[in-house]
Amino acid sequence: MRTTRRWGAAVAAGLAAGLLLAACASSSEDGAGEPAAAAEGLTPVRLQLQWLTQAQFAGYYAAQEQGYYADEGLDVEILPSGGDIVPQDALAQGEVDYAIAWVPKVLGSIEQGAGITHVAQVFERSATLQVAFADSGIDSVGDLSGKTVGSWGYGNEWELFAGLNKSGVADFQLVTQAFDMLGLLNGDIDAAQAMTYNEYAQLLETVDPDTGELYTPEDFTVIDWNDEGTAMLQDAIWADAERLESDSDYQDTTVKFLKASLKGWAYARDHAQEAADAVTAAGSTLGTSHQLWMTNEVNKLIWPSTSGGIGLLDESAWERTVELALQTRNETGASIISAAPPASAFTTEYVTKALAELEAEGVDVVGTGFTPLDVTLAEGGS
Amino acid sequence: MSATSATAAPAPATAPPPTAPRSGSARPRAAAASLMRSAPLAAVASVLAVGSAWEAYKLLGPADGLMVGQTRLLPRTSDLAMPHTWDMAARLFEPVSGGAGAPPLWSAVLRAGAASLGVAAVGWLLGLVVGMLLALAMQRVRIVESAVLPLVVLSQTVPLVALAPLVRSWGARLEVGPVQWAPWMSVAVIASYLAFFPVAVGMLRGLQSPTTIHADLMRAYGAGWWPTLLRLRLPASVPYLLPALRLAAANAVVGAVVAEVATGLPGGLGRMIVEFAAFSASDPAKPWAPIFGAVALGLAAAGLVALLGTSLRRFRRLEAAR
Numbered sequence: 001m002r003t004t005r006r007w008g009a010a011v012a013a014g015l016a017a018g019l020l021l022a023a024c025a026s027s028s029e030d031g032a033g034e035p036a037a038a039a040e041g042l043t044p045v046r047l048q049l050q051w052l053t054q055a056q057f058a059g060y061y062a063a064q065e066q067g068y069y070a071d072e073g074l075d076v077e078i079l080p081s082g083g084d085i086v087p088q089d090a091l092a093q094g095e096v097d098y099a100i101a102w103v104p105k106v107l108g109s110i111e112q113g114a115g116i117t118h119v120a121q122v123f124e125r126s127a128t129l130q131v132a133f134a135d136s137g138i139d140s141v142g143d144l145s146g147k148t149v150g151s152w153g154y155g156n157e158w159e160l161f162a163g164l165n166k167s168g169v170a171d172f173q174l175v176t177q178a179f180d181m182l183g184l185l186n187g188d189i190d191a192a193q194a195m196t197y198n199e200y201a202q203l204l205e206t207v208d209p210d211t212g213e214l215y216t217p218e219d220f221t222v223i224d225w226n227d228e229g230t231a232m233l234q235d236a237i238w239a240d241a242e243r244l245e246s247d248s249d250y251q252d253t254t255v256k257f258l259k260a261s262l263k264g265w266a267y268a269r270d271h272a273q274e275a276a277d278a279v280t281a282a283g284s285t286l287g288t289s290h291q292l293w294m295t296n297e298v299n300k301l302i303w304p305s306t307s308g309g310i311g312l313l314d315e316s317a318w319e320r321t322v323e324l325a326l327q328t329r330n331e332t333g334a335s336i337i338s339a340a341p342p343a344s345a346f347t348t349e350y351v352t353k354a355l356a357e358l359e360a361e362g363v364d365v366v367g368t369g370f371t372p373l374d375v376t377l378a379e380g381g382s
Numbered sequence: 383m384s385a386t387s388a389t390a391a392p393a394p395a396t397a398p399p400p401t402a403p404r405s406g407s408a409r410p411r412a413a414a415a416s417l418m419r420s421a422p423l424a425a426v427a428s429v430l431a432v433g434s435a436w437e438a439y440k441l442l443g444p445a446d447g448l449m450v451g452q453t454r455l456l457p458r459t460s461d462l463a464m465p466h467t468w469d470m471a472a473r474l475f476e477p478v479s480g481g482a483g484a485p486p487l488w489s490a491v492l493r494a495g496a497a498s499l500g501v502a503a504v505g506w507l508l509g510l511v512v513g514m515l516l517a518l519a520m521q522r523v524r525i526v527e528s529a530v531l532p533l534v535v536l537s538q539t540v541p542l543v544a545l546a547p548l549v550r551s552w553g554a555r556l557e558v559g560p561v562q563w564a565p566w567m568s569v570a571v572i573a574s575y576l577a578f579f580p581v582a583v584g585m586l587r588g589l590q591s592p593t594t595i596h597a598d599l600m601r602a603y604g605a606g607w608w609p610t611l612l613r614l615r616l617p618a619s620v621p622y623l624l625p626a627l628r629l630a631a632a633n634a635v636v637g638a639v640v641a642e643v644a645t646g647l648p649g650g651l652g653r654m655i656v657e658f659a660a661f662s663a664s665d666p667a668k669p670w671a672p673i674f675g676a677v678a679l680g681l682a683a684a685g686l687v688a689l690l691g692t693s694l695r696r697f698r699r700l701e702a703a704r
Contacts, residue, residue, distance in 0.1 A: 052657055053648065079565070082646025083656070084546045095554035180662040182462060198660070205664035209461075280479075283648050285490070285657050287479040380665030382479055 042075035043253055046096040048087040053080045053284045055294035056197060058275040063264025065278040072256035091116050091238055098257060103233035104336050105155035107325050110345055111337045115241040118346035120258050120311035122265065123301040126231035128159050129200055130223040131184065132191040139221050141167040141228055150177035150189035158336060160193065162230035162328040174331055197297035201290055205381045214379060232321045241344050258354035262311050266363050269299050272373055290381030296373045303367035309355040310365050313348050433467045440464050465667040473667035491675040498650035499679055501566050502638035505573025509630055512574065513581025521589040538579050546572060546644035565647050573637035577630040584626025588619025620697035631683040639676055651675050
């Protein structure tokens with residue numbers, strides 16, 4: 001009996017030790033290369049994404065995988081986000097060096113006192129859609145009147161509100177949408193929010209129970225905020241305003257970081273499949289066709305660049321976003337900001353330098369000849 | 383059955399009672415009893431029962447569920463909302479994604495579960511140490527008890543959504559010598575935050591469980607606080623500690639999974655649940671896999687604590703013998 005007890009204790013202790021080792025091993029895998037890289041004299045940089053690892057951030061993962069960051073002397077750690085991590089807050093609190101976030105969300109944070117600066121506008125176009133079934137009779141923003149309208153909230157709803165304000169629609173029911181499209185498919189939501197690169201693809205990967213085949217674009221109607229004139233600037237790179245002001249090393253790092261990141265995006269444009277694979281290798285579990293679709297749709301948001309080069313902020317687009325942020329009222333009557341942001345809210349100084357260096361290297365930063373792929377989605381995104 | 387009872391019925395008084403029907407009815411009963419006694423079989427039976435209940439509801443329940451006002455009381459029975467049990471099981475053996483060389487889903491879930499279990503184990507240990515120290519301090523000094531116990535209870539009212547970004551934010555700026563704060567440590571700290579509570583409360587109750595007569599006896603022996611603690615209070619606390627440890631293990635697992643979602647830590651089950659939610663329409667059986675993983679994780683954690691309980695059996699004399 002005594003030996004049994006000892007045996008039990010030994011097994012428990014052994015298992016516990018194994019778990020601890022596993023935890024340590026998995027953690028060292030996550031931060032792989034960090035200690036070694038630091039020894040080689042690379043500058044450590046932490047980049048905070050705004051969502052999980054997925055092709056929405058293909059350019060950064062491609063830059064990592066192709067060694068563009070290392071070429072610039074940077075050791076970049078890409079931090080995916082979760083439900084409760086706000087990238088601009090993480091940046092403002094000094095946890096990370098750069099962050100990816102939507103412009104209207106950050107404008108609100110800046111007004112609350114976050115000292116951060118827009119250094120590059122990666123996505124030129126908005127990817128937010130409002131999707132309804134084709135037989136729902138919803139073809140325009142005006143048709144949303146009296147309907148159940150879905151949105152994820154957390155600052156993702158402002159383009160929708162801008163559109164509703166513009167069309168004078170006030171009698172709608174706002175529903176907080178989950179991170180799947182079941183609300184629309186089950187009929188709980190008449191018009192659901194969807195990103196071109198993710199949720200819209202989820203719909204097209206789903207079998208229509210009536211036909212037994214995948215849904216097609218003809219089954220849905222789509223409200224695109226770019227067409228409605230209420231699109232706001234989305235994925236942008238943000239930096240710490242104070243360090244940009246006073247820290248010359250950080251200024252240099254910023255140019256290098258932008259240069260390598262934008263080069264990664266140029267790579268993702270020319271090698272969409274490889275970039276999608278790099279994201280999958282970085283730990284994304286999205287299906288192969290879904291990942292490629294996402295890379296391709298994100299490329300469409302960037303290329304061709306009409307502002308003179310990827311990342312270069314079109315100041316009229318910035319003005320429009322600020323204007324919408326000031327005027328748009330949500331269902332409680334609140335707006336994103338109450339006054340125009342300070343001049344330190346954006347700078348094109350660093351991206352201009354980065355673009356000049358890239359052009360000197362012969363990298364195509366405009367992508368005039370960009371033609372998107374024709375991606376066929378498979379069931380479940382496989 | 384009717385045939386045997388018919389042949390046995392005519393001559394019950396004359397012939398000695400036939401043994402065959404009797405043993406025939408006794409054998410299944412004995413078998414059923416041994417089946418109920420054998421834990422693994424009972425576990426399989428209960429899983430089958432839950433599975434059958436699922437399928438029965440799916441077959442018989444209202445297709446559109448049951449809504450009372452705006453509140454859904456019963457779920458829809460569609461394949462999207464409730465995939466067939468066999469579909470969910472079969473999905474486990476298909477590849478995670480269509481990518482070349484993608485591992486089968488079960489192995490991906492297992493790997494994620496192991497990562498989560500590792501972090502939860504660290505959180506559990508941390509919670510155990512903190513909880514025990516708190517309990518000792520509260521037992522030793524009465525005023526600490528009246529000061530700290532309300533705070534311990536209050537601590538559990540802080541919502542995890544508020545806690546997660548704080549812990550990550552503090553951790554990210556922490557650097558102890560060459561050791562830099564890693565994201566998984568934030569998750570372990572959050573798990574320990576949930577785990578220490580039952581330990582502190584259960585352990586305190588256990589340390590205080592010896593009656594005055596026991597404490598007086600120790601005092602009569604001239605034993606100080608330490609010997610009393612080692613020989614009386616700690617052994618007496620074991621029966622209270624073990625259920626607390628089980629609760630703490632469950633809390634640590636839940637805390638780790640939820641904190642993974644909140645802080646975005648890659649590799650674990652929490653992240654997998656969020657990632658797979660994207661497939662709930664296009665591949666409805668897939669999001670259930672990490673949920674099964676979480677259940678298995680809870681079972682594994684409870685099993686480990688049960689092993690620990692076996693090794694502490696000689697201190698559990700207060701509990702009914704089993």
